[in-house]
Amino acid sequence: MVERITERKREAEPRETVYDQVVRIDNERRKQREEGQVIIKGSEVPWEQGRQGLLKYYCYDRTWDKLGAPGWRLFINRVVKHSGKHIHQGGLAIFVLNGKGYTVVDGVRYDWAEDDLILLPVKPGGCEHQHFNESPDKPAEWMAFIFTPMRSPAENGITQKEDHPDWMGPRK
Secondary structure: OOOOOOOOOOOOOOOOOOHHHHHHHHHHHHHHHHOEEEEOOOOHOOOOEOOOOEEEEEEEEHHHEEOOOOEEEEOOOOOOEEEEEEEEEEOEEEEEEEEEEEEEEOOEEEEEOOOOOEEEOOOOOEEEEEEOOOOOOOOHHHHHEEEEEHHHHHHHOEEEEEOOOOOOOOOO
């Protein structure tokens, strides 16, 4: 009698469907938000001199995986004389923390002071803007609030027109 040996083929691993992937990703995001950072200590956030000015980024794209509320770009801009000038889509709020000055948006001057709110308009091609401090002996500071999921569909990138006077990096 001839003995016949049959090998059982390994069954294919169950495939993760697109639906399963979506559910898994949503659950991972929910868990990350539930366990994410709630307080960002200002004393732990460094100031950084950039093309637009002296900035302090509390949260931005590269920190979202650590936060309880991702999707926000929040930063303070300290304006001694004036900021750089650039063009980008509006749809963001700028809250004046202290000082007095003005912002020029597409050639129109808008005066502001402490506790005022600046709203950059959403418009085709974005808006050109620059911020100015009116107190030579005291810097003005404001905080920008940008919720990127709402702004992204209208995004047109950023075009730097003029660098901040203290920027020492490469010139555009």
